[in-house]
Amino acid sequence: MKHLLVTVLVAALVVACGSESPDQSSGNSATAEKAAAPAVDGEKVYKQYCIACHGLYGDMGASGAFNLQVSALTADERVKVITEGRNAMVSFKTLLNEDQIKAVAAYTMTLKKEGE
Ligand code: HEC
Secondary structure (H helix, E strand, O other): OHHHHHHHHHHHHHHHHHOOOOOOOOOOOOHHHHHHOOOOOHHHHHHHHOHHHHOOOOOOOHHHOOOOOOOOOOHHHHHHHHHHOEOOEOOOOOOOOHHHHHHHHHHHHOOOOOOO
């Protein structure tokens, strides 16, 4: 019984998240993000958990946070840093699930400065 309820809830969440994008063409052409982005909205996760140190654009550097605009790490390496933490960067493994971590790692790839 409980399992069914959880499954339904999760399904509802996924549907709710997925239906956000198509109708409102907010912002300018952010097409690059879409290709790699999994079901979770990495931008949302980033704004909730990461801007305190990295800032909205990744370059704030509070508490010695790395400037994500110049980070050369691959998405996989970022997943590792986010999951396990590194020095002053906290581990997010208890706060975020795997999909959220992958999504936010993918989002940080889009912060890179490449002639906006
Ligand atoms: C408590 C402040 C803090 C928060 C919150 C935080 N970070 Fe960090 N982050 C850091 C610091 C400090 C470093 C540099 C770690 C080091 O010196 O080894 C870092 C490094 C990183 C790196 C490695 C960059 C590189 O090229 O080496 C990535 C990727 C990263 N953070 C992503 C994130 C993401 C995504 C989030 C949100 C889920 C996040 N961080 C939240 C402080 C933070």
